[in-house]
Amino acid sequence: MTFLGMPPFPQAAREALGDTQLRRNLAHATATIRAKRAAVVAEVPEWEELRRAGAAIKDNTLRQLDRHLLRLERSLTDHGVTVHWARDAAEACDVVGRIARSHGVDEVVKVKSMATQEIGLNEALAAQGVTAWETDLAELVVQLGDDLPSHILVPAIHRNRAEIREIFLSKMEGTDPELSDEPAELAAAARRHLRQKFLSARMAVSGANFAVADTGTLVVVESEGNGRMCLTLPEILVSVVGIEKVVPTWADLDVFLQLLPRSSTGERMNPYTSTWSGVTPGDGPQEMHVVLLDNGRTRALADEIGRQALRCIRCSACLNVCPVYERTGGHAYGSVYPGPIGAILNPLLKGVGTDAQTDSLPYASSLCGACFDACPVRIDIPEVLVHLRSQVVDVRRGPRPHAEAVAMKAASWTLARSGRLRIAERVSAVFSRLGRRRLPGGRRAVTRLPWPGSLWTDARDLPAPPAESFRKWWRRDERS
Amino acid sequence: MNARDEILAAARGALAQARSEESEVPGVHRKPVKLPDLVGLFVERVADYGVVVRRCAESEVAGAIAEALADARTVAVPDGFPHPVTGPAPSGPRTADAVVTTVAIGIAETGTVVLDHGPGQGPRVFSLLPDIHVCVVRGDQIVPGVPAAIAGLDPLRAQTWISGPSATSDIELDRVEGVHGPRSLRVVVVDA
Numbered sequence: 001m002t003f004l005g006m007p008p009f010p011q012a013a014r015e016a017l018g019d020t021q022l023r024r025n026l027a028h029a030t031a032t033i034r035a036k037r038a039a040v041v042a043e044v045p046e047w048e049e050l051r052r053a054g055a056a057i058k059d060n061t062l063r064q065l066d067r068h069l070l071r072l073e074r075s076l077t078d079h080g081v082t083v084h085w086a087r088d089a090a091e092a093c094d095v096v097g098r099i100a101r102s103h104g105v106d107e108v109v110k111v112k113s114m115a116t117q118e119i120g121l122n123e124a125l126a127a128q129g130v131t132a133w134e135t136d137l138a139e140l141v142v143q144l145g146d147d148l149p150s151h152i153l154v155p156a157i158h159r160n161r162a163e164i165r166e167i168f169l170s171k172m173e174g175t176d177p178e179l180s181d182e183p184a185e186l187a188a189a190a191r192r193h194l195r196q197k198f199l200s201a202r203m204a205v206s207g208a209n210f211a212v213a214d215t216g217t218l219v220v221v222e223s224e225g226n227g228r229m230c231l232t233l234p235e236i237l238v239s240v241v242g243i244e245k246v247v248p249t250w251a252d253l254d255v256f257l258q259l260l261p262r263s264s265t266g267e268r269m270n271p272y273t274s275t276w277s278g279v280t281p282g283d284g285p286q287e288m289h290v291v292l293l294d295n296g297r298t299r300a301l302a303d304e305i306g307r308q309a310l311r312c313i314r315c316s317a318c319l320n321v322c323p324v325y326e327r328t329g330g331h332a333y334g335s336v337y338p339g340p341i342g343a344i345l346n347p348l349l350k351g352v353g354t355d356a357q358t359d360s361l362p363y364a365s366s367l368c369g370a371c372f373d374a375c376p377v378r379i380d381i382p383e384v385l386v387h388l389r390s391q392v393v394d395v396r397r398g399p400r401p402h403a404e405a406v407a408m409k410a411a412s413w414t415l416a417r418s419g420r421l422r423i424a425e426r427v428s429a430v431f432s433r434l435g436r437r438r439l440p441g442g443r444r445a446v447t448r449l450p451w452p453g454s455l456w457t458d459a460r461d462l463p464a465p466p467a468e469s470f471r472k473w474w475r476r477d478e479r480s
Numbered sequence: 481m482n483a484r485d486e487i488l489a490a491a492r493g494a495l496a497q498a499r500s501e502e503s504e505v506p507g508v509h510r511k512p513v514k515l516p517d518l519v520g521l522f523v524e525r526v527a528d529y530g531v532v533v534r535r536c537a538e539s540e541v542a543g544a545i546a547e548a549l550a551d552a553r554t555v556a557v558p559d560g561f562p563h564p565v566t567g568p569a570p571s572g573p574r575t576a577d578a579v580v581t582t583v584a585i586g587i588a589e590t591g592t593v594v595l596d597h598g599p600g601q602g603p604r605v606f607s608l609l610p611d612i613h614v615c616v617v618r619g620d621q622i623v624p625g626v627p628a629a630i631a632g633l634d635p636l637r638a639q640t641w642i643s644g645p646s647a648t649s650d651i652e653l654d655r656v657e658g659v660h661g662p663r664s665l666r667v668v669v670v671d672a
Contacts, residue, residue, distance in 0.1 A: 025652070032653045049508045056503035063498045066491040079636075085484040137659060138650035154650055161651050183651040187659050194660065215635040225608070225646040225661025232604045243487065250635040254627040255509065257641075265649055268525065269590035269626075272661060273641035280638045283603035294487045302494035 003148055006334030008360035010459050013328040022329050025160050030320045036266025037317060037374075044262070053255045055378040058311035061248055062301065068213045068246045069292065075216030079278020081288040092293050093124035096205060096238050099289055100130045103236060105203045109194075111220060111227045112136035113207025114314050115240045115293055117149060117336040121205065132205065133197050135226035137190050144171040150330030150338060152316040153264055158329050161186065194226065204230035204285070208241045209313065210256060211290075213248050217277040218290070221260055221270050231274050237285035242293050244301075244310040256313060259376035264315035296349030305387040306348045311377040312341055318371035318381060324364055333361065340371035344384040352388060353395035362388035403452050425472070428465035439463060513624040518588050519669060522622045525591030526667050529644025530657060535669045541616065542566065545580060548614045548666040552578035558606050560599025563616060573605050578612035579662075584639070586622040586669075587629045591644070593617060593667065594629060596637040604640060613662040615642075620672040 006012060016022060041047055061068055073083045086092035100108060108125070110116065110132050122132040122143070134143040141156035142149050145167045149155030156164065161181040168175050168186065172193050179189055206227070210219040218239055220227045231237060247253065261270040279288055300306055319325045319339030330338030334357050337345045343361040350358050362385045371381040396402065401409075414420045431446075439445045444464040449457045456462060468476075481489070515521055519535070527533045536544045542564045549555055554571035556579040565580055573579060582600035583593040593615050595601045607613055623629050633639060646661030657663065 029653045033649075046509050049506045053506050053509065056505040059503045060505070063495060063501060065495065066488045069488065069491070085482070085487055087483045087486055091483060135660070136650070137648045141650070154653065156650060157653070164651055183654050183656045184658070186651055187648055187656045191659055198660070212635065217635050223646070224648045224650075224659035226659070228604070228608050228640065229660050232608055243491070251630060254630040257630070258509070258626050267643070268528075269587075269592045269641070269643035271529075271642065271644050271647045274639070275635070275641075276638040277636045280597075280603075283597060283605075283638060292487070294483075294490070298487060298490035298494050301491060304497070307498075 003331075003334050006357050008356050009332055009334070009364040010360065012332035012334060013324075013364070014459075016328045016332045019329075021160070022158050023327060025158055026326055026329050029154070029157050030326050033266055033320045037263060037320070038266075040262045040266055040268055043268070044258070050255055050259055051376055051378050054259050054313075054376055055308075055311060057247060057252050057255060058377055059308070061246060062244065062307060062310055065243065065246070065301065068248055069243055071213040071248075072211055072216065072246050073292070075212075075214060076278060076290055077216075079216045081216065081278045081290050084289060084291045086291050086293050086295070088295050089119035090124075092119045092240055092291050092295070093121050095289075095291050096121060096240065097125055097128040097130060099236065099238055100125065100203055101128065103203065105130065105236070107131050107133065107197075107201060108203045108205050109133050109135050109197055109201040109230050109234065110139075111204065111206035111222070111230045112139050112155075113205070113240065114152060114336060115207045115242050116205060118242075119240070119293065119295060121240070133194070133201075135194050135197070135230060136222075137187060137224060137226075140190055140194070141167055144168070148331055149336055151319060152314050152337065152339070152341075154316075158331070194229075198226075198229040198233050201230075201234050203236040203238065204234040206230060206237065206239045208239050208245055209260065210247050210253060211241050211245045212250050212253070212277075213246050215250050215277050217250060217275050219253065219257075220274045221257075221264075222273070223265065223271045225272055228272055228274055231276065232284050234285055236287045236289075238289045238291065240291045240293055242295075243297050244312075260313055260315055263313075263317040263374070263376040296351075299351060300345075300348035303348060303387075306344065306384050308379050309341070309344050309348050309384060311379055312345065313377060314341075315376055316341075317374040317376065318379075321370040321374045322365075323368060323370070324366060328364075333364065340365060340381045340385075341379070344379075344381055344388060347388050347391075348384075352391045359392045359396070362386075362392060403455055422471075425469040429467055429469070431465055437461065510627050513628070515588060515624050518622050518624060519619045519671065522586050522588040522591065522617075523669055525588060526593075526644075528591055529665075531591075531644055531665045531667055533667045533669060535671065537671055541668065541670055544668045545614060545616065548668060549578055549580070549612070552576075552612055554578070555580060556602070556606055556610055558600060558602030562600055573602065573609050576610045578614060579606050579610040580614045580616065581607050583615055583617050583621060585629050585632055586617045587624075587626060588622055589625040592629070593642050594633060595640045595642065596633060597640070598637070604638060607640065607642075608661060611662055612664045612666065613642075614666045614668065616668045616670060618670050618672050622669075 138156040151157040165181040208218040325339040445461040555568040556573045556576035584596040
């Protein structure tokens, strides 16, 4: 799930910040989508009510998750679907690979799916001699460019049209060298390239946005029609579904099919939504499998505060409003789940204390709260970030106190007696002259302190202490 | 323990404390909505996706369909399609330039047509492979919003919800119409 060899967030972020092309691409893309989302959300007077309904349905479902999963299993089985369970990524990839090989299939077409990204399915299938073709345009750009996804909805958001044209010319067989960088022409080139794959593939792999327990209905929400192709044309369909995707009833979809498109692409409705409840004789795949995937979800479920992250419907609204994401891009988060949701989901799925990269993610935020306001299922991401920070601190508490703990101790010693504070204030007034740079608003800031202060100033500006302390000003002001 | 039992046991273990709580689900969005001009709103919202919409009387349907098919050489007509189709030569869904279908429901607020692939709509492949999709919607099939559509549809039938032509925003989040699905959607609304 973590990109191999990924450095912790601060280091990766610094590299990303140096890439001006990336920052331009991201600023343009996120500003566009923010404006679209704001316009279609404003059209719905009961939006807040819908968000509360979405959160409540998901919470109630998660609290009875085992029951709903059993119900889902029975409904799927009743409608001719074979249900598999996978504890982790390796087990899930193994199930999909075995189904492919048992039919002698060496090529599968894929609908864009976060779950299959998360488990590294394409790489696992390749190791078993099965080629997986991504059919979503952005996923195709990422796959052909031998690149990593950087956004949940638009994995190639970091690429602009000129870069996409280059990738198509060099990596997509039979691309016309006269191809321009007009988005419509690029999309048409992808259409020609993939059409043959759709018509010849015998097996497709999808995820699902929702899985309805009492009817066994799976739902795939998409834009391009590649999903419809994959869900309709092949003989065999395997859907990898995270266990948190279950909703109890068909009626619950009326909330989510309003929340998701407006939050995600900023449309009243996405171009295509496919729903199916098992095998339809004579229409679509006649052999269907569903792989129910845990891969850390029950671990997240056990975390009382973190549990709310499992409400996530993968809309990516939190990425588009995040000031940190807008500047660093998705790669810095080192996972297929970037941005604010990734900063909580990755540590929750994997557990803190396993690696430095994961432990750095809860700090990849200024806690401004824009993500919470945008979240269609009201995940209080700042609350979970703070909670996970405390877990990271606890798990990293070694025999020797950490620099941060020492600084906090010193601060509490100083603040405990007014005499000590007075001395500290005199010293800090001297330091006020160190501020070389002006922060927005005009206050001086220190950009670099010597060690151990450098641990702080490496990634942040330190506002310089004011020349006059509050207490000094108070005394002077009272006298006059 | 096998994977199934282990996952279920882990879920039960994780939830031991939380079982008894239940969040109240607000239901304001499910209250019946009365829109003054349902058909008018549907026509406007479908057209917002760049779709050509033609509103006509029952007696004009055949003409409206023929007009929508003017640039097609061949057309796929599913079993049970209730209107006469004249002009292009009949063909199968894999080779036809265009397809004509009815719908199960139209949604006014979102400008969506929903196919449940019953008579007149054909199996899913019909409305997928041809490049032009002509959809005939009766005025009395139009509901106000998503909640009414969900309430009126049969979840056990495979469904395709269509809102405008195939599109992508994957290149710089600019909307481009026409990727894998039909590049052109044309809607005929028949006043009932």
